[in-house]
Amino acid sequence: MAYWLFKTEPGCFSFDDLHNRPQMTEPWDGVRNFQARNFLRDTVVVGDLVLFYHSNIAEPAVVGIAEIVRAGYPDSTARDPQGEHFDPKASAANPIWYLVDVRYRIPFPTPVTLGDIKNNPLLGDMPLVKRSRLSIQPVSDLEWQLILTMGGLPEGIRPL
DNA sequence: GCCAACGTTGGC
């Protein structure tokens, strides 16, 4: 079981939006970056746990935990000419872009802000800190434990 | 809203 950090702009799709889903799942579509795509297609599996991160706001922060409920499959929004994520190069034989499905798990009692993360030297290797714009990032076991502790959650979160 | 970082595109 692996850990990840997924970025989203809350104005577009927030952790509360995920919570309010009737089935409490959501397809994480529209990722159009090859490195992130490779993670979604090849590495993310059911049961992996996700730090849900809100970006592009006054105080960017990890606000909750989600869980992978479906591993990578072709992103059909790439083949919708009316959609904003359309990619004319994508086809049934070569979908190019992939997505996973996530389920809401638990919010952080205290959101862990980007500032908090930057202030912790043990978190200095996170892509988030290195200012990468990568929207899907791996998180190490240690980073996971530290961030859960900082946010007021017990470490023993397990896949459902 | 600014702008630095950085990924992608396309001419050569």
Add this chain to the structure above:
DNA sequence: GCCAACGTTGGC
């Protein structure tokens, strides 16, 4: 295959 131009991301 290089690299300049361009577009996007995302912190501030």
